Amino acid sequence: MGFELLAATGVLALLTMVPGPDMAIVTRRAVAAGRRDGLLTVGGIVGGLLVWGVLAVAGLAAVLAASAVAYTVVKLVGAAYLVFLGAQALWRTRRGGAAAPVDAPPPAGNPWRTGLVGNLLNPKIAVFYTGLLPTLAPSGLSPHTGMALLVLVHAALTVVWLSGYVLLLAGARSFFARPAVRGAMERVTGVVLIGFGVKVATAAS
Incomplete structure (x- = not known):
């Protein structure tokens, strides 16, 4: 069982590190509002994973x-939410002119709720948890226990990966606080979020 759990953890780690909507949402909150907002967003995302689990x-x-x-239905609602977040980011840079000002207000909405809702509206997680997790569950455990264990492993990996990413962004806070850089990051993450929204909306079920 130990080897099977180790192998499953490796697969989950690789999937966790693949850039996706969660990372785009975290990037936007951390760059625009700082470490605290970024970590709260991570907490919301992990909360969503646990609900799906x-x-x-x-x-x-x-x-x-x-x-x-x-x-x-969930796919289209989730896609609309990602497009909304992306459009909101682009609108902030428009209001700030060529570059978002350093003292611009943080993105609207509770960061924890933003992460939670963004994750809950991603039906791919449901497919992932019901399609892949059962095949990775250690054979020495009951199916329910094995899946529950892997959900906790996935949540822990997500905490470590995204929190580390937030701390990395926070460490370069002085760089991202520059108006030109901050405005560029807002525009990039805005376009990325809209792109993910379109990808989710047009993806085959």
């Missing part, structure tokens, strides 16, 4: 993964 272990996430209509 509970639903997956209970079998409810499988219903969403198997229902084309439910999946499409």
Whole structure:
């Protein structure tokens, strides 16, 4: 069981490090509002993972993964949310002129809630937890126990990876505080979020 758990952790670590909407949301909050907002956003994302994990272990996430209509609804709502966040970032740079001012107000909305909602509106997590996790669960444990363990491992890896990323951004805070750099980062993350939104909306179920 030890080797199987180690192998599963390796797979989950690789998937965690792949850039996606969560990292884009964290980047925007950390660059625009600082370390505290970035870490709170990470907390919301992990909270979303745990909710999906509970639903997956209970079998409810499988219903969403198997229902084309439910999946499409969540997918489109999630895509709209990502586009909204991206448009909000671009609007902030427009209001600030060529570059966002250093003393510009932080992005609107509670950072923890932003991370939570962004993650909960990602139906790919439901598919991931119901499709991949069962195949990675250690054979020495019951299916429910194995999946619950891997959900906790995935949540822990996400905390470590995204928190480290936030601290890295915070360490370069003086660089990102420059008006030109901050404005450029807002525009880049805004475009990336809108791109992820379009990708989610057009992805096959």
